Amino acid sequence: MKDFKFSNTGKKLTSSIIRELLKDVSIPGMISFGGGVPDPSTFPRYELSEITQKVIEEEFSYSLQYGPTEGDDVLKKAYIEYLKKNEGIKGLSTENLLITVGSQSALFLLSLVLLDKDSKYFVSKPVYLGAASAFSMRSTNHIDLPLSENGIDTELLEKKLAELASSGEIKNVKFIYVIPNFHNPAGVTLSLERRKKLLELADKYDLLIVEDDPYGDLRYEGEAIPSMFKMAGKDRVLLLKTFSKVLSPGMRLGFVIGHEEFIRKLVLAKQAVDLCSPSLTQRIAGRFLQKYDLKELLKPTIDMYRKKKDLMLEELKKNFSDMQGVHWTKPQGGLFIWLTLPEGFDTMEMMDYGKKNGILFIPGAAFSIGGGCDNSMRLSFCLPPEKDIVEGVKRLKQTVLEYGKEKGLL
Template sequence: MTEKFSKIALRMKSNVIRELLKVTSKPGMISFGGGVPDPDTFPRFEMAEISKEILENEYKLTLQYGSTEGDPILREEYISLLKRESGIEGIDVDNLLVTVGSQSALDLISKILLDEDSIYFVSKPVYLGAASAFSLRSDRHVYMSLREDGADIDEVEQNLQEIENRGELNKVKFIYTISNFHNPAGVTMSLEKRKRLVEIANKYDVLIVEDDPYGDLRYEGKPIDPIFKIGGQERVLLLKTFSKILSPGLRLGIVVGNKTIVKKMVTAKQATDLCTPSLTQRIAARYLQRYDLLSQIEPTIALYREKKDLMLAELERSFGSMEGFHWTKPEGGLFIWFTLPEGFDTAEMLERGKAANILFVPGEAFSLDNTCNNSMRLSFCLPPREDIIEGVRRLKKIVVEYGKEKNLL
């Protein structure tokens, strides 16, 4: 039957994180794999009360089809949140689209912007959800190397200049970046780099897609202005989500941008899923009206800060004296990028990890060319504290065994 599949279907690959989630329920398994929030952070009692009220009193709307653009109350409330949170002004409901999580937004972006010969910029390593969505439409990606303060902007400008010199600048559709606490790398783009990226995008007339699912989960340091605030809606498309700060089960993402782009995404969404569920949108809308979301997530931030610090301390204890091992030290978000010496293959090591009841995501999952083989992504948000300690101990054991077997240690 494979001969019936489309070219896009043949390029599809299974998501390694979704596959890992299938084995997380194995007894004794410790998972540093998926960026799955700690369920104890979900405001379940508050949402239960809201759900009962809106099902009883607003059932004609919440149990019915909704507009493709999204719940108008939710969009109004989110505009207020953006102003209070980041000082973003000058937008109205027509600048916003509510999607079924951020992954849906990435898919819609690929549908409306990418042709087979389109060029787009992504980081290396790259968020695998974005890589999956974009690569189905075009394989003409340009990598941006990541530094401790974000993407290498000199490299971005040099590559754009080279593309312009060969007469293909019109094929460059966007620069995709996760500005805060990058997935999987954990790094944050500095304010200086954000300003310079906007300048370069203006110079070459390129759209910036700023994905910011983790910006509210800052544990140290001061917040940095979003690229969207610096560049404005004519230059930047901003993606936000409720998945990390309220509940991933709501499946709610927000796109903020130029009305022409948002309108085209609405048209694409009509062919994809008609509308985002009315029920979950109204739950989120009433939650925002009733509670101060930024204050409500303070206990979550405190919990994740403690877990992050614990994992960093355990990595230092286990690998700090070993030559060639290093890892990022994020100021927020959910992930640490752990790099081993050359020669280690974390994809090959994954089966050993499963046997030892410890899961991680191999680095090659975060590339478009099967590189990053000697790195892995570690998530600290879900495991209890004792599992973080035991999990790093198990991780060291399989790293040492593999290294000695391959004559790498």
């Protein structure tokens, strides 16, 4: 059969560059600064193993059965207590939470219930590629907001919103999407001042803020900044959280926290998409939160990632400080550093040079819906051991020099 009659959406689907790069990780001698894959040594495998046995043997009638679309109340109640204790978020009920198959599922559900082909939405540039792929399946009418060390440009946001209001197009704007803590891919954090400004603008134009926070628990230095959800509440902000970076990505557990009416609409969409999230992993996670202090268990992980982050920053300085026009972000947490090369470099094209030298990275163009970021790349420091970080940055420098000289850029 030659003509499968794909839909317009089906025709636009392309493979994720990160998924493709994972195939190259297994090449002997290859060092990867690619995917944001947690270090497996951080998984609390013995604690989870003990809980899993009890959950399967003693709670099999729930854990091995279909579950409610909304999610397991045991996990929801435990997570509500976690948010109250660790983030000061109070007043939530189980009706304010939906448990999804990781954050990616939540992003896709959001696109289903919010976006039409003429809808507009604000994203950062660079943008998290999982959000970009989910949103652009429904609408490509994105509006980019450049990033600095303090997060998205709220002055430009204010200007753009005023223009949309004066042209009558503000009604088509559905949300402002932000990763406030240790941005993926840029590693930067939205300052308190800009969070307040963002909330002020959202109130003025009656807009929803989608606050995606996968990395907030992975802070290595500096003081934590209150979430916008805590500052403004469920009427203005929809908060996305996940266990993928702090407990286990294999459990595939994400959380959407918001107004009960909005959560109900997402539940209806989820019924059509995947019926329910896995009962087994939800119940295991729920019992885990009841028994253990996740924040306490994360301390060795944070120490490990802090050392790796500091080492990569040190090696970047050692190898690239003599190259004019090269700069990189200095994250206070999370998993990523954003490296920018001089104009004219194309990191997508440079990938083949990197593979030849045994180093993988994610080209900047992967983090743009409409193109751009060609001379940047995302570097992840969480998975490679320290000796590979040192060697990997050397290989990266070699790759940049080879490419730059061949293209007449150096």
